[in-house]
Amino acid sequence: MGPVSAPVVASAVLPLTSHPLQRAGAWAVAVLAGRESPGEVTVADLDAVAARVVDDVCAAALAGKDEAVYDWWKVLFALYPNSKPTHSKRTRDRAVMEEAVAALFAPDGADGAAHPCTFCGAPTPVVWTKSNLPMFDTSKALNTLPPGVPGWPVCRGCRVAVWALPYGAWVTAGSASVLSCESERAERAFAERNVLRARRVMQLGFGKLSAAARPELVAVRALLAVREELSATTLWTFKNDNQEPWLRVTSTRRALPRFLAVVQGNAPLRRGWRLLEVALTRRDKDGVVVAGGAAEAARLLFEAEDGRSRSLLWQLHHLLTQDAGRSWGARDRADLTRLAFTYAKEILGMEPDPTPVATVIADWIQHGSGNPRGRLAEYRNVALSDYKLGALLTQAHFRLVFDGRSAAAGPDDWAPLISQRPRAWEQRMLLAARVLELLQQRGVAVNAPPADEVERDREERLLEQPMLRDEDDDYDMGAA
Ligand SMILES: [Zn+2]
Secondary structure (H helix, E strand, C coil): CCCCCCCCCCCCCCCCCCCHHHHHHHHHHHHHCCCCCHHHCCHHHHHHHHHHHHHHHHHHHCCCCCCCCHHHHHHHHHHCCCCCCCCCCCCCCHHHHHHHHHHHCCCCCCCCCCEECCCCCCEECCEECHHHCCCCCCCCCHHHCCCCCCCEECCHHHHHHHHHHHHHCEECCCCEEEEEECCHHHHHHHHHHHHHHHHHHHHHCHHHCCCCCCHHHHHHHHHHHHCCCCCCEEEEEEECCCCCCEEEEEEECCCHHHHHHHHHCCHHHHHHHHHHHHHHCEECCCCCEEECHHHHHHHCCCEECCCCCCCHHHHHHHHHHCCCCCCCCHHHHHHHHHHHHHHHHHCCCCCCCCHHHHHHHHHHHHHCCCCHHHHHHHHHHHCCCHHHHHHHHHHHHHHHHHCCCCCCCCHHHHHHHCCCCCCHHHHHHHHHHHHHHHHHHCCCCCCCCCCCHHHHHHHHHHHCCCCCCCCCHHHHCCCC
């Protein structure tokens, strides 16, 4: 090797980096090119994908506001708000627009100083600013840029990837969600589904797609499809707004695929999951689904970075313990309770046996003096509070012993439930599920009276449908 020769970088045509946006875009390019992975993408593939992106961007940029493809322009606007095709004063001349957009993806020239690509490190003379890069600072924020470079260097493969991003992301008219996952096959499956959806958005507009769909459902279905045993996922949802860009990060635990496989392979758990989905489905006054049960249930599997998200366990607790409105048959309650315990075991690694303590509470509710409904209400009120639950348990224990009954558990048994240790809250939720299950088994009325038989039959048929169904599948079957 000569002393002055530059290091030879055998860079891929399309690198797959760890940057979530570049990564999602690289998967989108691979899917659009019909390749298994970004590593297989050739220069000819990149040319073809870039040409398609140029076509779609121009069609969207020149569309009238009443055209379906105008919805794709809204997607582009949410991602690249100051770029040439999204600018409010953009040209209406197709040839001029095409030239401007195509120039974004032109092969790197050999002349000029090259800088390492912001995403993959390959040398490139092309420098982009925020207008073409979602979630990047403007060129005015000089201190966040490499010294002496008037923007962000981006190689050709990464430039195409960054604009293929909306095909591989789950998009709305104002935001995009991308998935990073330990399983590359699941990442590809997520992109694949979204590429199909992107085509539908361009052809039909958002108005013709299910308003109840959500990225969490697409992500969970992608995980299920590839049958991994363990795989953590992270969902990045963002808007690259001029004024207020935002980013929300949620993730799932590594054991999620195993949990889902257990649920799918077990009839009572599957039925419990469907009960949850049906309970979470919301319709407007015309009967149109505004919150899809499968999508809402999938959402409960994701935890927000700031801890401010509803958990599946909390939702099941809420459904099982709410007093009014819903009626659970003994089988419904058993299936939902089993789902809660399976989630605790597979996802949280908990295997508590709350039955002895639950028996003390159930005995007290059933046999204490006065009205069982009053005592049940009293228990419901304190079920999740460590201190108040402790007081109720002491009272119940005292009452049972005083009345000459045996108590199934004592203070040592419930100490872990009323402590401030991690997972005590979860244990109290599982305890409540078991208390209500015991009461229902004993014939103590714990919820609204059961619905009539016709209604029950209708609901039972609903429960037989597959879990985690994607409502947009209807379009695949030609229902559109
Ligand atoms: Zn690059």
